[in-house]
Amino acid sequence: MARINHSKVEELLDAIRKGNVSPVYLLYGDEFLYKSVFKAITDCLIPRSDRVLNYEVIEGHSENVHDTIEELNTFPMIPARKVVAVRESRIFVSKKDAGAILTRSLTAFDEKKYRKAALDFLQALALTGWSLEDVTGGAWRNISDSEWRKRFGFDRDSEKLGWIDDVVRYALDHDVCLPSVEDDSLILEELLKKGLPAKNILVLTTSFVDKRRTLFKTIEKIGTVIDCSIPSGTGKADRKRQFDLFRLKTEAILKKQGKSMDHAALSALLDRTGYDLRRFAGELEKLIDYAGKRKKITALDVGKVSERTREDPLYELGNLIGKKDATESIAVLHNLLENDCHPLQILASIATHVRKLILARDFVHNDSGRTWNPGMRYPAFQSIVCPEIKKRAADGFMAKSHPFVLYNTFLQAEKFELAELLHAISFLVNADSDLKTSPRSPVIVLEQVILRICKGRKDRKMP
Template identity: 30%
Template sequence: MLTSDNKRVSDSRRVFHHVLSDLEKGITSPCYLLYGEDEYLVKEAFNKILDRLLPPEDRAFNFILFEGEKEDITAVCRALLLSPLLPSRKVVALRNTNLFQSPRVLPELIRKIREELNNNPDRAAIYFHRFLRIVGWSIEDLKDGGWQGITDEQWQEAVPGDRGEDRADWLPKVLALPLPPMDEKAQDDGEKLLQLLSSGLPEKTHLILTAHAVDKRKPLFKKIEEIGVVLAFSQPKGEKERRLLFMEIAGEFLQGKGKTLSPTAWEVLYDRLGTDLESLRQNLEKLITYSGERSVIEETDVTQIVGKVREETIFDLTNALGERALQSTLVILNELLRKGTHPLVILKMLIRELRLILYAKLLLPASAMDYNRFQRELLPKLRERQNLGVLSGQNPYIIYKAMVNARKFTEERLIALLEELSQLDMAFKTSSVGEKVLLERFFVSACS
């Protein structure tokens, strides 16, 4: 009926708002499928659709929630057919379902396993179970070195879209986790739900499903696309899209609270939080409380309340890179990723910072002066110069940090690192290897 599939983030948001507008007018669909790699946006959509379908005061009896980690489709179908206990709408929700997965989603599953291995091993184990169920392998097949017997050809046949070049980096680690026994599920779960949806749900009964990834060829997906609403939530790819999404989500939240941000406050907030949408909501709530009766949140409010995330951390990262301190660079990298900074944003910040350092190396004195002396003696002279390249117009502190870090690099090494980062940018777009792994490999090479 309605789909945002294969659209840009801005288009998907437009379709999503159209769905919310319909719900506010009482126009509903029997089924809603929300999926995508951006878990925050999927969760936000789930909550907003649920709020409009069923207000909180009606949920005690008319809302039934199932989780995909332990999904029981027979129970889901039974819940959909039960009459509501109150004379209002009934909502059955199945979050993080496996129903739409097939070999086409395996590369995405592998990426999620790698991402969660260190920070959330329980979640990594859940993704690994899904991986095994799709490829038809068992834990026993792979344990005790059994995975090493899989040839590249066998891997690529079982896992289309993944060349398996880095499986030695993650597969032994996930096999070392305390993996629970696999739940041997019936293979007709999708068929059960398909038959029910084809025959029609009871009046005023609605199903909401969320998934990380889907195979659009599956009959169940096509049926939901035909009778219901399908919304895809991908992560924004470019800096412009990320900034627009950040401002849209923040603007919507602030508008609901009767607040807004001054132009400079927007810049500082984005600079400190990047694409960390979870932290955005938490920090906006703090800013609303801190600003009291004022309707406009100012830059000084943001600097007081929101911790520095990106700029200072990227200084630390390039500092560790200059000292070839591999362990430190990997710790800082993982901290940036944990806070929600997209790998592409890290790559772009690294390129920007190393370019600044290169220009500082070429144009500024190799001085060990402190920041106060820099402001007093060197900064006035720099403001008179016209040929500072990328240093022109930069914050004085950023220029100072670039000058300090320039002492740790040779000109030749800076040029070589920028060339490697340019190749890494291309690999982000073309390689089947995960972006986090590519960044780690770059730092291992750069610090050797």
């Protein structure tokens, strides 16, 4: 039927309200953007009163095309529309994504989302063509380095990959099965070409698509494809579309909080974050907290609070590591190296951030740290904890930093045990030696540092 831009979603909703409904909707692009579009479309397609019987949500990490097809072929329980929604669908995933999915598995493991970690790991394994037996009982260590690099796109390091044994054990103990490697896209495409029952509708969301795939072309022909990507051009027209999009999103978010932001403040924030909605939304949330009871957020607030993610990617890297976000950290690392940032400069920046986290964690472990509560909001931190910090720290980072910078450092430090951070110092020392004396690739050395710090303790076990 059509491919439309997310900016036309209101027109699409009007069409749905008038009964002009597609059998399938595909939303792709920016996650923050397509999630809001997804909610608007599903709310319009099916009322809350019909959702108990006529609404089925399938999460991508547990997606099985045969289950999806069964749901799509089943007639509604009540005489009304039936919606089958697959969120974060993996229907477009290919072998080239194995490395990224393996890294995502590590991130889930660090967040103690063990089932998701196992599902992601087995998905990556299936894409490589290996079986569960190939990795069980530490057998993955017998895979050659060259073969590992060929399948996943990065070098294997047994020390940083020890978590795999825990994930494999979890998969075996909880009957998490290796997903099928058959071309699911062709199976779904065949069903869509045949046609769904009259009132059944499929809604798919995904972070990426390959527009050359026949499934994409089929959906575009018989359904509605909604492009939720953000313009990436640098021309005047693209810049205006980018700014207008972020202005509208900002107004919608701030309206719920009873706040506003003027043009200068929005421009200042975009100058620091770039046109990344998820990152922008995170910074905007910090500004809302910082403003407290004030109704208006100013450019001065942005200057004091917002992370300088666009102008200072080294600062961004430190904060991502502090959040244990290995995937995004490595992406920023690659960007830094591509822009000729020296590996030793990157390592020094990481070391500086780790030392800040150690100082925050050490403060919490002492008597003065009793004033700190991980759940406290910024105003409480500023009035209760900051005076204690000033009493204890006469100079250095703790005394000189802006209270909001300290607040975020304390929040990040909560993700680590003090022992983990002290252990990270040894990683950094070894990496410094490797960068100065070893023939090893600086990319590999720095990636290993990031993964080891984000992973945490070696002895961490799952229940």
